[in-house]
Amino acid sequence: MxxxxxxxxxxxxxxxxxxxxxxxxYFDDLAFLSAGMNDPLDWDFVSRVYAGHVMPAGWLVIKALATWAPxxxxxxxxxxxxxxxxxxxxxxxxxxxxxxxxxxxxxxxxxxxxxxxxxxxxxxxxxxxxxxxxxxxxxxxxxxxxxxxxxxxxxxxxxxxxxxxxxxxxxxxxxxxxxxxxxxxxxxxxxxxxxxxxxxxxxxxxxxxxxxxxxxxxxxxxxxxxxxxxxxxxxxxxxxxxxxxxxxxxxxxxxxxxxxxxxxxxxxxxxxxxxxxxxxxxxxxxxxxxxxxxxxxxxxxxxxxxxxxxxxxxxxxxxxxxxxxxxxxxxxxxxxxxxxxxxxxxxxxxxxxxxxxxxxxxxxxxxxxxxxxxxxxxxxxxxxxxxxxxxxxxxxxxxxxxxSNPTRPYFDNLKASLARSPVTPVPLVDLSLPQNLLWAFGYPENTYSHVFRHLADQMTFPETAVDDLFVLDDTGTVRPVTIPPARTMIGGTGCGYILGHSPTTIPLDGPVIGGGWWIAMDYAAPEPFSVRIGLGTSSTTMKLPAGMHTAYFRADGSFSEVTLDNSAPGTDACVTKLVLGDPGAQQ
Incomplete structure (x- = not known):
C-alpha cells in the first residue's frame, strides 16, 4: 500500500x-519579488497585509528567496x-x-x-x-x-x-x-x-x-x-x-x-x-x-x-x-x-x-x-x-x-535591449510596469526601480537628464522617452525665452498639480552653465552643456510657471521649447 x-x-x-x-x-509574484528585494526584513515587512492576506511566514520565505535567488x-x-x-x-x-x-x-x-x-x-x-x-x-x-x-x-x-x-x-x-x-x-x-x-x-x-x-x-x-x-x-x-x-x-x-x-x-x-x-x-x-x-x-x-x-x-x-x-x-x-x-x-x-x-x-x-x-x-x-x-x-x-504568460517575454526583451543599448547604464524614467504584468495598486512595488533591482548595474533612475532618457514600451524594449504635452510654455520672443542675469519666468498654459510629470526643455547655449529650476515651492539644479540639447527633469507639485535662475555663462542661452507631460515611449 x-x-x-x-x-x-x-x-x-x-x-x-x-x-x-x-x-x-506571474503578476503577484512580481510584487512579492519587488518587496523582497527592496524592503528591509523587519516587523513591518512580515506583518504587512497583501490583498487581504495575512502571511508572515510567507513573507519570510519570499524574503529569503528574493535575497538569495532573485x-x-x-x-x-x-x-x-x-x-x-x-x-x-x-x-x-x-x-x-x-x-x-x-x-x-x-x-x-x-x-x-x-x-x-x-x-x-x-x-x-x-x-x-x-x-x-x-x-x-x-x-x-x-x-x-x-x-x-x-x-x-x-x-x-x-x-x-x-x-x-x-x-x-x-x-x-x-x-x-x-x-x-x-x-x-x-x-x-x-x-x-x-x-x-x-x-x-x-x-x-x-x-x-x-x-x-x-x-x-x-x-x-x-x-x-x-x-x-x-x-x-x-x-x-x-x-x-x-x-x-x-x-x-x-x-x-x-x-x-x-x-x-x-x-x-x-x-x-x-x-x-x-x-x-x-x-x-x-x-x-x-x-x-x-x-x-x-x-x-x-x-x-x-x-x-x-x-x-x-x-x-x-x-x-x-x-x-x-x-x-x-x-x-x-x-x-x-x-x-x-x-x-x-x-x-x-x-x-x-x-x-x-x-x-x-x-x-x-x-x-x-x-x-x-x-x-x-x-x-x-x-x-x-x-x-x-x-x-x-x-x-x-x-x-x-x-x-x-x-500566455507575458512576463517572461517582457523580461527577455528587457535584458536583450539593455545589452544592445549604446548608453550604459541606461537612464530610465522610473515608471510602472504595464497593467497586464502588475496592477498599479501595488505601487511602489510595480515601479522599474523596485522590480528590476537585480539589474541595478545596467540602469539608473535619474531625476534629471540631458538628451539621453529612456522608458520601456509594453514589450519591455528600451525606447527613447517622449513627453506628450499636457502643458506647454506660452509667450517668448525670437528664439523663445532668452536667459539673462536675473531669473527668467516661463509661464505655462495651465496649472499643474500632482506627481509623475516630467518636463522636456529644448535650449541652445553658447557655453555650458548651471541652472536652478524652480517649480512652485520645490527646485532642482542641473548642469547643462553648450550647444542645442533637450533637458529633462521631474516636475512634481503644484505650480503654473517654471523659473530658471542661471549662472553667468548661461546668459543669452535660449529656451526654444518647454512641455510638461506624462512620459511615454517613442514608437
Whole structure:
C-alpha cells in the first residue's frame, strides 16, 4: 500500500514538475519579488497585509528567496514542488489513518493528486505560498486531531494546534480548519442530537481540546479583524453571493469533481472554468447519484458531505465579501480560490462509504444493500476515468499558463535591449510596469526601480537628464522617452525665452498639480552653465552643456510657471521649447 501510494505521489509530482519547468513568475509574484528585494526584513515587512492576506511566514520565505535567488525560477519552483510533496505524503498518511489498508485509499489519493483544484496553486508561486501550506496543515493537522479524538491525550492536541498555527502563518483561510475539526468531532465522535453531541464532547475527555481550539481561534480572529479585513470588506448582497455560489459550486466545483472542467476561458496566463452546459449537467447528475448511492447503501453517509458543504459555503462568503465585490462574480470560476476542495472532496467521499477507524459512530453497510457496483474492477475503471479526465483538464490549463504568460517575454526583451543599448547604464524614467504584468495598486512595488533591482548595474533612475532618457514600451524594449504635452510654455520672443542675469519666468498654459510629470526643455547655449529650476515651492539644479540639447527633469507639485535662475555663462542661452507631460515611449 505504501509503495503504491508513493508511486502515485511520484507520478503526480513529476507531472507538476513538467508543468513548472515551462512556467515563470506571474503578476503577484512580481510584487512579492519587488518587496523582497527592496524592503528591509523587519516587523513591518512580515506583518504587512497583501490583498487581504495575512502571511508572515510567507513573507519570510519570499524574503529569503528574493535575497538569495532573485528571478531564479527553478529555485522558487522547487519550493512549490517541496510543499506539494509534503502535502501529498501527508494526505496518503491521513487517508491510511482514517480508512486503513484498503485499495480505496489509493483511489481517493489519486483523486486528490490529480484533481484540477490544486493545479493553479501548484504552478503559480503567489497562490502556492498561501494555498499549499493550508493543504499541509489540513493533512497533518487532521491526522493529529483524529489521534486526539481517539486517545484524548494532550500531545496530539498540541500537534494539531501547531500544524494549524503553521497554516495560519501562511494563509488566514486556514481558519476553516477549526470548522473541519469541529465537524469531524461532532459527526463521528459523539452521539445523539446536535445539542447532545456538543454537551457530550464537553463532558467527555475533550474539554481541554475545545478550550484550546477556542482560545487559538478567537485570538487569531481578533488579530485578523484588526489588520486583515480592509481589502474589500463590505458585506456582500444576496444577489452577489448567489451568483458567486452558482459559479463556484454548480460550475467549477461540480465539473472539477468529475475530472473537468475540460474547457477554459483564458484570462492572460490564468484561466476560468468554462465547461459546456452538457458537462455541467452531467456533473450534477454524477454527484447527485454518488450522494444518493452512498445514502442508500450506508448508514451514516450523509453527514460526510457536511465537510464539502461547509468549505464551499465558506468560499462563497469569503469570495463574495473580499473579491467578487471588486472584480465580479466570475471569480468563482477560478480554482485557486478552492484549492482545498481536492482534499475535502476525497475525505468526504471516503467518509461517505468507509468506516472511520476509531470513531464512536461507525458508517456501515445497510442490511441487504446491493454493492455490486463497488467491485474492484468498477472502482478501478472509475478512478482511471476521473484521473484521465483531470489530466486532460490540467493539460488545457497548463498549456495556456505556459504560453500566455507575458512576463517572461517582457523580461527577455528587457535584458536583450539593455545589452544592445549604446548608453550604459541606461537612464530610465522610473515608471510602472504595464497593467497586464502588475496592477498599479501595488505601487511602489510595480515601479522599474523596485522590480528590476537585480539589474541595478545596467540602469539608473535619474531625476534629471540631458538628451539621453529612456522608458520601456509594453514589450519591455528600451525606447527613447517622449513627453506628450499636457502643458506647454506660452509667450517668448525670437528664439523663445532668452536667459539673462536675473531669473527668467516661463509661464505655462495651465496649472499643474500632482506627481509623475516630467518636463522636456529644448535650449541652445553658447557655453555650458548651471541652472536652478524652480517649480512652485520645490527646485532642482542641473548642469547643462553648450550647444542645442533637450533637458529633462521631474516636475512634481503644484505650480503654473517654471523659473530658471542661471549662472553667468548661461546668459543669452535660449529656451526654444518647454512641455510638461506624462512620459511615454517613442514608437
Amino acid at each position: 505504501t509503495r503504491l501510494g508513493l508511486l502515485l505521489v511520484f507520478a503526480a509530482v513529476a507531472f507538476r514538475v513538467w508543468a513548472l519547468s515551462r512556467s515563470w513568475f 528571478y531564479r525560477w527553478p529555485v522558487w519552483a522547487g519550493v512549490l514542488v517541496l510543499m506539494q510533496v509534503v502535502a501529498a505524503v501527508g494526505m496518503l498518511r491521513l487517508l491510511r489513518s482514517m480508512f486503513g489498508e484498503t485499495r480505496v485509499v489509493l483511489a481517493l489519493l489519486a483523486g486528490y493528486l490529480f484533481y484540477i483544484f490544486t493545479v493553479p496553486a501548484g504552478v503559480w508561486f503567489a497562490a502556492g505560498i498561501n494555498q499549499l501550506p493550508l493543504q499541509i496543515a489540513l493533512a497533518f493537522g487532521l491526522h493529529a486531531h483524529l489521534e486526539y479524538l481517539r486517545t484524548g491525550r494532550w500531545r496530539p492536541l498540541v500537534v494539531t494546534l501547531a500544524w494549524t498555527l503553521f497554516g495560519l502563518a501562511f494563509y488566514e483561510k486556514t481558519f476553516i480548519l477549526f470548522g473541519v475539526y469541529a465537524l469531524v468531532a461532532l459527526c463521528w465522535f459523539a452521539t445523539g442530537t446536535l445539542g447532545d453531541r456538543v454537551v457530550g464532547l464537553w463532558k467527555r475527555r475533550y474539554r481541554s481540546g475545545v478550550v484550546a481550539h477556542g482560545v487559538l481561534a478567537v485570538a487569531y480572529l481578533v488579530i485578523y479583524l484588526q489588520v486583515g479585513v480592509a481589502f474589500g470588506s463590505d458585506q456582500p448582497s444576496a444577489q452577489l453571493m448567489s451568483s458567486v455560489a452558482y459559479r463556484l459550486i454548480a460550475v467549477a466545483f461540480s465539473t472539477g469533481a468529475i475530472g473537468g472542467p475540460f474547457e477554459w476561458r483564458a484570462m492572460s496566463a490564468n484561466a476560468l472554468a468554462s465547461p459546456t452546459d452538457l458537462i455541467s449537467l452531467g456533473s450534477w447528475v454524477a454527484l447527485g447519484s454518488l450522494v444518493w448511492y452512498a445514502a442508500t447503501t450506508r448508514t451514516i453517509s450523509r453527514r460526510a458531505w457536511t465537510l464539502t458543504g461547509f468549505t464551499l459555503l465558506a468560499n462563497v462568503y469569503l469570495l463574495s465579501s473580499a473579491r467578487a465585490n471588486l472584480v465580479g462574480a466570475d471569480i468563482g470560476l477560478e480554482y485557486r480560490y478552492q484549492t482545498e476542495s481536492a482534499a475535502i472532496l476525497v475525505l468526504a467521499a471516503g467518509l461517505a462509504f468507509l468506516p472511520l477507524i476509531g470513531a464512536v459512530e461507525v458508517n456501515q453497510l445497510r442490511p441487504g444493500a446491493d454493492v455490486d457496483k463497488e467491485r474492484p474492477a468498477v472502482i478501478k475503471v472509475l478512478t482511471v476515468a476521473v484521473v484521465a479526465a483531470a489530466v486532460v483538464s490540467t493539460l488545457g490549463y497548463v498549456q495556456n499558463w505556459q504560453q
